[in-house]
Amino acid sequence: MTAAPITHPDFAAITRNLTRRIDALCLLTEVPGTIQRTFLSSVAAELLRELSAWASELGLHAWVDTAGNWHAELPCADPQAPTFIIGSHLDTVPDGGKYDGLLGVVLGLVLAGELKKACAAPPYRLEVLGFTEEEGVRFGVPFIGSLSALGQAEELLDLTDSQGVSVRQAMQNFGLDDSRLLKATLEGPHLGFLEFHIEQGPVLEAAGQSLGVVEALVGHHRLKVSFTGRANHAGTTPMHLRQDALMAAAEWMLAAERLALDTPGLVATVGRIQVFPGASNVIPGRAELSLDLRHQDDGLRASKLAELEAALQSIGARRRVGVKAEVLTVIPAVPLDTSLRAGLHAAAAQAGLNPPELVSGAGHDAMIMARAMPAAMLFLRTPGGLSHHPDEAVADTDVAAALQVAWSFLLNLGLPDLGGQA
Ligand SMILES: [Zn+2]
Known part of the structure; x- marks a missing residue:
């Protein structure tokens, strides 16, 4: 200097x-x-x-x-x-x-x-x-x-x-x-x-x-999550007998939002969702969505993802809807x-x-x-x-x-x- x-x-x-x-x-x-x-x-x-x-x-x-x-x-x-x-x-x-x-x-x-x-x-x-x-x-x-x-x-x-x-x-x-x-x-x-x-x-x-x-x-996990229920008539199927894939997805999405709100620094985004067959008078038989999960701590992000996967299994079992989570990419922080x-x-x-x-x-x-x-x-x-x-x-x-x-x-x-x- x-x-x-x-x-x-x-x-x-x-x-x-x-x-x-x-x-x-x-x-x-x-x-x-x-x-x-x-x-x-x-x-x-x-x-x-x-x-x-x-x-x-x-x-x-x-x-x-x-x-x-x-x-x-x-x-x-x-x-x-x-x-x-x-x-x-x-x-x-x-x-x-x-x-x-x-x-x-x-x-x-x-x-x-x-x-x-x-x-x-x-x-x-x-x-x-x-x-x-x-x-x-x-x-x-x-x-x-x-x-x-x-x-x-x-x-x-x-x-x-x-x-x-x-x-x-x-x-x-x-x-x-x-x-x-x-x-x-x-x-x-x-x-x-x-x-x-x-x-x-x-x-x-x-x-x-x-x-x-x-x-x-931040690092991130990107997932594809599928829900497989049973399509049926929207007028004739009572609520307690339904296996609604979209309602299961909705419950899980809100669980992801709650987890992110309760975890400092964690952000969870469902940016895409597809519903099948996609008719107003048919109970959704299948739903597929994306999850983008980000946090600066790779270990914490992985443990929160495990919590979301456990919630997914529990929601699927209670609603009699098949569930599957596939991790597409993992980028470290x-x-x-x-x-x-x-x-x-x-x-x-x-x-x-x-x-x-x-x-x-x-x-x-x-x-x-x-x-x-x-x-x-x-x-x-x-x-x-x-x-x-x-x-x-x-x-x-x-x-x-x-x-x-x-x-x-x-x-x-x-x-x-x-x-x-x-
Ligand atoms: Zn730039």
Whole structure:
């Protein structure tokens, strides 16, 4: 760290400029009047050019890797120094918002620019990373950008989009060498990865907090649950003689809701239900539904699932309805790095803030990066909890607060007395 005093940036002014520039970048879209940037589209290429031009204004070197991920760097005087990465994704969902992903990349870029301007010399190389793909819109598989950055994008080249175009062809059309998708791998020792992201949920707003430190990204179980009773005439079959599959499903769904309400952090969702034969005058003979069960604690989630399976058996036996629960997918939770989280809290305290810790119910690039290095996330309050929507917003004061926390975090990082890891 340099001994010279470091000028404190004007975060309010930086925020005003940054949000103006995000507005302008979001005019680059595949569908006029909406915001849409999908993986390896011509619009994505234009965005990379604009970001590189911005980096060059800030005196930073920028480049695009062999997977189409965008990078900018603030070098370190010591060529052996480890790298710290700030990153998020550059793609959007169709008719998406301005801040999901792009905000995290832009915050990293302006922070690198401010560090350079202030002649701050952190004992690490700072890299800003814009992942080319995270949402899974074009090829149905998310996290292609971060997976390729870790060399874990095998078997993705032959995926095809709705037009029958493969990843391989799309890379060629984009001007990338498709034989080098896996060569985008990050090199050298890494101190860690930090992702700024809007919360995309209502927790921070309800708590009256501008920022939150992400403790973990939830894991989930997804199930298909079937109820098999007996279809019969709706007029002639007395209530006590029925084997109504849908009523059994309804009782079990309410049991799942009760269990989730009674278990802090547990969320249970039945997002789809089908009823057979599906006529208004026929008692349902069969019902099939989906259950999405999420919690940050894999063991607790598994034990709550066992309780739901026991309730399923008991409801089925009492109602003389056959029941079956099939687990389709299990995704483990990803805890984020305790040392980086402590660093974010220390930096927030320096800014007079006390952000709560919260769990991310959605997946993010940070959970992929956590496979290879310490990873952390800082959430920004999302007005109305609204995201993946054109009205997605963020308050300037919250962006300025995030910049201030990150600024102190980056200056502290690597200093042993403040939780750094160098
Ligand atoms: Zn996102």
